[in-house]
Amino acid sequence: MERRFSPTLLTILCLGITVLYLPILVLIAFSFNASPLVNVWGGFSTAWYFQLLHNRQLLQAALLSLEVAVTASTAAVVLGTMAAIALVRFARFRGRLLLTGMVNAPLVMPEIITGITQLLLFVSMLQMFGWPHRGFTTIVLSHVAFCSAYVTITVQSRLQTADRSLEEAAMDLGSGPARAFLEITLPILMPAILSSWLLSFTLSLDDLVISSFVSGPGASTLPMVIYSKVKLGVSPDVNALASLIICAVGACVISAGYFMRRADQRRALEMQMAER
Amino acid sequence: MKPIERPGRWLIILPPLLFLLIFFLIPFVFAFKISFADTAARVPPFTDILSTTPDHHLQFSLSLGNYQYLFTDEVYGVAYLYSLKTAFFSTLICLVLGYPMAYAIARASKSTQNILLLIIILPFWTSFLLRVYALEGIIRDNGILNTVLLHLGLIHEPLRIMRTTLAVYLGIIYSYLPFMVLPLFATLEKLDRSLLEAASDLGSPPWRVFLDVTLPLSIPGIIAGSLLVFIPAVGEFVIPSLLGGPDSLMIGRVLWDEFFGNHDWPVASAVAIAFLFLLAGPIAIYQYYNVKQLEA
Numbered sequence: 402m403e404r405r406f407s408p409t410l411l412t413i414l415c416l417g418i419t420v421l422y423l424p425i426l427v428l429i430a431f432s433f434n435a436s437p438l439v440n441v442w443g444g445f446s447t448a449w450y451f452q453l454l455h456n457r458q459l460l461q462a463a464l465l466s467l468e469v470a471v472t473a474s475t476a477a478v479v480l481g482t483m484a485a486i487a488l489v490r491f492a493r494f495r496g497r498l499l500l501t502g503m504v505n506a507p508l509v510m511p512e513i514i515t516g517i518t519q520l521l522l523f524v525s526m527l528q529m530f531g532w533p534h535r536g537f538t539t540i541v542l543s544h545v546a547f548c549s550a551y552v553t554i555t556v557q558s559r560l561q562t563a564d565r566s567l568e569e570a571a572m573d574l575g576s577g578p579a580r581a582f583l584e585i586t587l588p589i590l591m592p593a594i595l596s597s598w599l600l601s602f603t604l605s606l607d608d609l610v611i612s613s614f615v616s617g618p619g620a621s622t623l624p625m626v627i628y629s630k631v632k633l634g635v636s637p638d639v640n641a642l643a644s645l646i647i648c649a650v651g652a653c654v655i656s657a658g659y660f661m662r663r664a665d666q667r668r669a670l671e672m673q674m675a676e677r
Numbered sequence: 678m679k680p681i682e683r684p685g686r687w688l689i690i691l692p693p694l695l696f697l698l699i700f701f702l703i704p705f706v707f708a709f710k711i712s713f714a715d716t717a718a719r720v721p722p723f724t725d726i727l728s729t730t731p732d733h734h735l736q737f738s739l740s741l742g743n744y745q746y747l748f749t750d751e752v753y754g755v756a757y758l759y760s761l762k763t764a765f766f767s768t769l770i771c772l773v774l775g776y777p778m779a780y781a782i783a784r785a786s787k788s789t790q791n792i793l794l795l796i797i798i799l800p801f802w803t804s805f806l807l808r809v810y811a812l813e814g815i816i817r818d819n820g821i822l823n824t825v826l827l828h829l830g831l832i833h834e835p836l837r838i839m840r841t842t843l844a845v846y847l848g849i850i851y852s853y854l855p856f857m858v859l860p861l862f863a864t865l866e867k868l869d870r871s872l873l874e875a876a877s878d879l880g881s882p883p884w885r886v887f888l889d890v891t892l893p894l895s896i897p898g899i900i901a902g903s904l905l906v907f908i909p910a911v912g913e914f915v916i917p918s919l920l921g922g923p924d925s926l927m928i929g930r931v932l933w934d935e936f937f938g939n940h941d942w943p944v945a946s947a948v949a950i951a952f953l954f955l956l957a958g959p960i961a962i963y964q965y966y967n968v969k970q971l972e973a
Contacts, residue, residue, distance in 0.1 A: 424811035484693035503697040511912020518704035
């Protein structure tokens with residue numbers, strides 16, 4: 402097939418990519434602006450970054466968000482992988498359709514509906530069982546629910562393309578199904594599991610709407626604090642914080658992608674060697 | 678091969694099934710129930726539907742007032758329509774912009790393809806809230822766009838984009854474009870090349886090949902991408918709240934205000950349930966295509 406780009410196509414592609422990146426680049430540039438005025442360039446300065454270190458409210462919120470994100474994404478990876486195994490490997494079971502629906506729906510469900518319904522659940526549960534109190538626990542529970550959906554989708558597609566012959570060979574050689582799965586299939590799934598952990602982590606770290614509904618007094622996550630600051634107008638220290646977050650996440654995603662591709666290539670090479 | 682024995686299977690199926698049942702599906706039941714309750718000055722701020730009277734009789738009070746209220750106060754109808762309209766046109770623009778992008782990526786060489794895909798996916802990983810905030814830096818009255826245009830002498834006073842409907846459109850297109858490009862790319866890449874070659878060998882000009890072969894075959898991608906943009910965009914809260922003006926009354930914002938401003942939980946629940954019914958059709962279509970694609 403011809404690999405010719407028409408000029409129109411190329412222009413639209415470049416335009417689209419510019420639209421996606423220009424705002425972020427401008428934001429990062431202005432985070433180094435010495436002037437507190439948002440439209441005047443007052444020279445280069447890193448003052449806003451140092452000011453972040455003294456903002457207790459922001460630091461506390463960042464800590465809470467990190468704790469939530471680590472807990473929620475770890476739990477989501479476990480549950481989501483289990484759901485993926487169930488959906489791909491077990492052809493028929495009661496509740497299969499229900500599970501399929503429940504892992505696909507959170508991807509398109511408007512957050513505001515998820516948030517409001519989950520809050521009503523937590524409030525009713527607290528009335529009935531005296532648990533959970535709104536705060537860390539409820540934020541984690543609701544994050545696990547939507548993150549595990551993303552994990553299931555990612556791991557599911559990897560599991561579908563995974564070669565089953567190795568696992569079958571291991572079982573023919575006498576391994577039990579559980580052991581064959583742990584030693585053969587799990588390593589093949591590892592890149593998908595790691596990338597879905599990372600995805601869950603960033604989604605949890607970023608969530609504003611659901612957290613705002615289910616959190617209680619005193620538990621403000623980083624997006625909640627950022628939102629309330631941004632609502633009041635553009636502020637230079639939010640620029641600095643945003644640049645830090647965007648660069649850290651970007652670096653993580655790019656390096657994770659690089660290492661996973663290398664691991665995949667090595668595995669493919671080993672398979673070729675083994676076949677010879 | 679030997680299937681894994683039955684009891685072992687349930688150890689794997691049950692945890693995610695129960696978790697999602699309790700924390701994703703059952704909440705809708707509670708919202709449904711509370712949408713029939715009345716507001717009350719207590720914690721939590723609504724009445725019980727089932728209660729026992731002092732003389733131990735079961736009392737059942739069901740109020741349809743909240744749903745009636747949705748029809749009498751026109752703010753809800755206006756917000757629903759505005760949300761649907763905004764989401765529809767944003768989806769259309771995303772499609773017009775995203776289709777050529779996906780098409781170009783699908784035709785690029787394998788190595789270029791990987792880099793381009795990374796470029797498209799990367800914004801999806803960076804914070805949604807921060808990207809909306811970053812957009813404000815471009816379009817506000819003293820932002821980059823106006824500064825550049827004023828310098829070039831193309832305009833003489835700043836364009837007023839912030840706090841208008843246009844800003845909401847720009848925000849949605851900017852935030853959701855990757856959701857359109859990725860599913861489109863997935864279908865365009867899988868396209869059977871031999872069909873395209875056959876069509877052009879038989880003398881079809883390129884635009885005919887596109888209209889007769891490429892476009893019809895990419896319909897699943899168009900539907901998936903459009904729904905991935907449309908459904909969340911209808912319920913969008915952050916974008917109209919940060920970029921829109923007071924007249925950008927999207928349903929997500931009305932829900933938020935009802936909840937945090939008016940503390941009227943039963944009415945908010947009724948809005949959410951009505952909203953869900955409105956979205957049931959698109960969500961069902963999305964699920965149908967998704968399941969079909971996964972089983973294929």
